[in-house]
Amino acid sequence: MVSAIQAVRDQGMSQRAACKTFNIPRCTLQVRLSGKTDLGAKPGHPTKLSHEEEEKLVDFACNRAALGVGFGRQQFLSYAERFAKKHKKQFKRGTPSMKWWQGMRKRHQRMTLRQPEGTSAVRHQCMHTHKVAKYFSVLKQVLFDHGLQDKPRAVWNMDETGMQLDHRPGKIVAQSGSKYLHSRTSGNKEMITVVGAVNAAGGCLPPHIIVKGKTKRSLLSFQTENAPTGSTWSVSDSGWTKQGIALLWFKESFIPSIGPYRPQLLILDGHYSHNFLELIDTAVENQIHILELPAHTSNWLQPCDRTVFGPLKTAYRKACEELTTSFPGVLVSRASFCGLLKRAWNEAVTESNIISGFRACGIYPFCPDAIPTEAYLPNSLYTVATLIENEQLLDSRNVQSEPQDVTATASCDATAPAEQQSLDVDVNPAVGELKPTTADAADSYPAGSVTFDPTQFLSREPAVLEVLCAAAPPAVALNLFESTLSQQQLHCFRYCHSHGYSLDQDEAFSSWKKYLSAVESKSSGI
Numbered sequence: 001m002v003s004a005i006q007a008v009r010d011q012g013m014s015q016r017a018a019c020k021t022f023n024i025p026r027c028t029l030q031v032r033l034s035g036k037t038d039l040g041a042k043p044g045h046p047t048k049l050s051h052e053e054e055e056k057l058v059d060f061a062c063n064r065a066a067l068g069v070g071f072g073r074q075q076f077l078s079y080a081e082r083f084a085k086k087h088k089k090q091f092k093r094g095t096p097s098m099k100w101w102q103g104m105r106k107r108h109q110r111m112t113l114r115q116p117e118g119t120s121a122v123r124h125q126c127m128h129t130h131k132v133a134k135y136f137s138v139l140k141q142v143l144f145d146h147g148l149q150d151k152p153r154a155v156w157n158m159d160e161t162g163m164q165l166d167h168r169p170g171k172i173v174a175q176s177g178s179k180y181l182h183s184r185t186s187g188n189k190e191m192i193t194v195v196g197a198v199n200a201a202g203g204c205l206p207p208h209i210i211v212k213g214k215t216k217r218s219l220l221s222f223q224t225e226n227a228p229t230g231s232t233w234s235v236s237d238s239g240w241t242k243q244g245i246a247l248l249w250f251k252e253s254f255i256p257s258i259g260p261y262r263p264q265l266l267i268l269d270g271h272y273s274h275n276f277l278e279l280i281d282t283a284v285e286n287q288i289h290i291l292e293l294p295a296h297t298s299n300w301l302q303p304c305d306r307t308v309f310g311p312l313k314t315a316y317r318k319a320c321e322e323l324t325t326s327f328p329g330v331l332v333s334r335a336s337f338c339g340l341l342k343r344a345w346n347e348a349v350t351e352s353n354i355i356s357g358f359r360a361c362g363i364y365p366f367c368p369d370a371i372p373t374e375a376y377l378p379n380s381l382y383t384v385a386t387l388i389e390n391e392q393l394l395d396s397r398n399v400q401s402e403p404q405d406v407t408a409t410a411s412c413d414a415t416a417p418a419e420q421q422s423l424d425v426d427v428n429p430a431v432g433e434l435k436p437t438t439a440d441a442a443d444s445y446p447a448g449s450v451t452f453d454p455t456q457f458l459s460r461e462p463a464v465l466e467v468l469c470a471a472a473p474p475a476v477a478l479n480l481f482e483s484t485l486s487q488q489q490l491h492c493f494r495y496c497h498s499h500g501y502s503l504d505q506d507e508a509f510s511s512w513k514k515y516l517s518a519v520e521s522k523s524s525g526i
Contacts, residue, residue, distance in 0.1 A: 001022075001024060001028075001029075001032060003022055004018045004019070004021070004022040004024050004029055005029070005032060005033060007021070007022075008029070008033065009033075015029055015030065015033070047103070047107075048084060048089055048091055048096075048100070049080075049083075049084060049087070049089065051107075053083070053087060054104065054107065054108065055108075056083075057079075057080060057083055058108050058110070058111045060079075061076055061079075061111065062110070062111065065114075065116070066374055066377050067377050067378050068116075068119060068124055068377075068378040069378075070116060073101065073113060076101075077095055077096045077101060078095065080096050080100075081094060081095050081096060084096075119299065119378075120296070122296050123296045123297070123299060124378035124379055125296075125379060126294060126295055126296040126297055126379075127296075127297055127300060127375055127376055127378065127379050128376070128379050129376050129379075131294045131297070132294065132297065132301070132368075132371065132376075133368070134294075135293065135294050135297075135301065136362065136366075136368040138291065139267075139291060139363065139366070140366060142265060142289050142291060143155075143265070143366060146263050146265075146289065148263070148264075148265055149366060151261075152199060152200035152201035152202075152358070152364050153199050153200070153201040153203060153259075153261070154199070154258075154261055154263070154264040154265060155199055155200040155264070155265045155267070155358070155363065155364055156197055156198065156199045156200075156254075156258070156264065156265065156266045156267065157197065157198055157199075157266075157267045157268070157302060157303045157304055157357075157358070157363075158195065158196070158197040158249075158254070158266060158267075158268045158304075159195075159196060159268065159269060159298070159302055159304035159305060159309070160193050160194065160195040160196070160210075160241050161193070161194055161196070161304075161309040161312070161313070162191045162192070162193055162194075162239075162240070163191070163192050163193075163194055163313065163316055163337075163341070164188075164189060164190065164191055164192075165186050165188040165189075165190050165192070165332050165333060165334070165337060166185050166186050166187055166188050166189050166190075166332070167185060167186075167316070167317045167320035167321070167332060168317055169183035169185060169321065170317065170318070170321055184324060184328075184331075185324070185331075185332070186331040186332045186333060188331075188332070188333065190212060190239065190334075191212070191239045191240070192209065192210070192211055192212075192239060192337065193209070193210040193211075193236075193239060193240055193241055194207050194208075194209055194210075194312075194341070195207060195208040195209075195210065195241065195249055196208075196304055196308065196309070196312075196349065197253075197254060197266075198303060198304060198308060198349070198354045198357070199354075200303075200354075200355070200358040200363060200364035201355070202350075202351030202352070202354045202355045203351075203354070204349050204354060205230075205253060205254065205257050205258075206228055206229060206230030206231045206232065206253075206257075207227075207228055207231050207232075207341075207345065208231070208232045208233070208234065208249050208253050209227065209231055209232070209233050209234075209341075210233075210234050210235065210236055210239060210240070210241060210245060211233070211235055211236075211239060211334075212235070212236065212237070212238060212239035213235040213236075213237075214235065214237065215235065216233075216235065218235050219233055219235070221334040221335065222334050222335070222337060222338055223335055223336075223338050223339065224338060225338075226338040226339040226342060227338040227341060227342055228341065228342045228345045228346070230257075232249075232252065232253050234248060234249075246279065247279060247282070250279050250282060250283075251282060254266070255282070255286055255288070262286070262287040262288075263287040263288065263289055264287070264288055264289070265288075265289045265290075265291060266283075266288055266289065266290050266291070267291045267292075267293065267302075267363070268290070268291075268292060268293070269292070269293045269298040269302060270292050270293060270294075270295050280495075280496070280499070280501070281499070284501075300361070300371055300375045301361050301362075301371070302361065303354065303357030303358045303360070303361050303363065304357065306356075306357045306360045306361055307353045307354070307356045307357035307360060308348070308349060308353055308354060308357055311347075311348035311349075311353055312344055312345065312348040312349060313344075314348070315343070315344035315345075315347040315348040316340060316341065316344035318344075319340045319343045319344050320332050320340060323336065323340065465480070465481070465484065466511075468480060469481055469511075469515060474515065474518035474519045474521075474522050475519055475522075477515050477518070478512075478515040478516060478518070478519050481511060481512060481515050482512070485508070485512070489508070493508075493509055493512050493513075496509075497513065497516075
């Protein structure tokens with residue numbers, strides 16, 4: 001149409017010749033040339049909103065979806081009604097009809113209805129550019145200082161996932177219009193935890209499987225010989241991981257399977273069951289560097305979560321469906337779980353999936369830009385006003401102006417002297433509470449006699465805090481400084497100090513150690 005109009009107006013071609021050349025009805029060309037119908041107008045009745053206004057509406061909806069607060073269909077129609085009123089326009093019955101909605105989707109193909117993945121608000125809040133930048137800074141230091149940037153077989157990620165015996169059915173072929181469709185499942189909601197470890201070269205360790213029980217007798221109902229080759233087992237009261245199991249896995253599964261090359265790097269999330277403090281001594285002895293991911297960011301930064309466990313669960317559900325459809329009298333149970341897991345593990349935990357996960361997370365090859373900008377967009381919702389109105393987002397120091405609650409990394413050197421082994425540790429508070437691993441760790445340090453919380457009245461700015469601590473007596477200065485630390489950070493400082501590990505590269509630890517030494521010196525009368 002555009003070419004035909006240009007030929008008539010600019011080249012002097014007759015309307016009859018233009019219609020024949022460009023295969024356009026003459027009446028249609030005449031209407032466009034007369035200006036009665038705009039160029040590019042669609043057939044049918046004119047829309048209530050102009051094309052530019054509809055584009056603004058679609059842009060707004062798509063931007064909200066990227067922020068994690070997208071519109072549902074009814075919400076979109078309600079907003080379109082308010083948008084029209086704002087522009088002095090009115091739909092026939094007030095609210096746009098379903099016919100308008102269907103036409104809107106045809107006119108704007110980039111807009112569609114999608115099922116979003118549920119993500120907790122704290123994950124949106126913690127996915128902050130400064131926090132992630134600090135994590136990548138520490139990761140780069142560990143990789144390049146120890147020559148691991150070109151040794152993918154020495155870079156590991158460990159995580160766990162839960163798998164139910166009661167699988168979720170997939171779609172089935174059925175009569176069109178059927179109101180009631182059923183799919184038989186076991187109905188057993190028991191959760192079995194599978195711990196996996198993969199490296200950047202695409203390799204993986206046999207899974208460690210945790211089942212609900214109090215003794216090893218709980219394993220008798222499983223056909224463990226059908227599990228993936230080399231699988232190891234343990235039991236817990238809930239079927240989930242807990243403190244102690246991580247150390248058991250680290251000693252009996254991880255270290256014996258990673259080969260003789262040292263050092264190596266293990267990346268894990270900050271779940272309380274992965275208490276890296278209990279792993280430090282063993283890690284130091286075996287030259288294993290431990291890097292903890294920023295709190296609540298594993299959905300973007302952890303390779304297992306990005307490309308391994310999703311396909312694993314899909315393959316597991318597929319295997320369950322084939323079992324129940326091929327043998328209608330058989331249900332998914334403890335007896336059949338191991339065989340199903342083996343089939344799913346061999347299908348999903350592949351070299352290509354694992355390598356894709358490390359690449360998508362920017363770990364190997366090292367590339368912080370691999371994390372898309374969309375990952376940080378939801379964080380922009382949390383303005384100061386929003387956080388003040390939603391006090392749950394401020395709980396337990398979840399909100400920090402600086403990325404100080406992000407990373408806890410332990411870089412272990414077994415060659416350091418016994419009296420002062422050096423740990424290149426950047427230990428910072430993380431969201432969530434972590435209990436000390438030794439009973440006397442929290443009681444072996446002098447405490448100040450102050451009975452009020454100074455942080456309720458004083459600034460936490462580093463410069464201001466340093467001046468206040470310098471002017472205060474040693475015990476008060478120590479109490480004041482410790483009140484600004486998270487419980488996990490304080491426990492970590494005390495643990496490492498009691499075991500002779502040096503964290504002098506961490507400024508917070510150096511300051512804490514200085515105030516502690518002042519208190520100890522005063523107590524001893526020096």
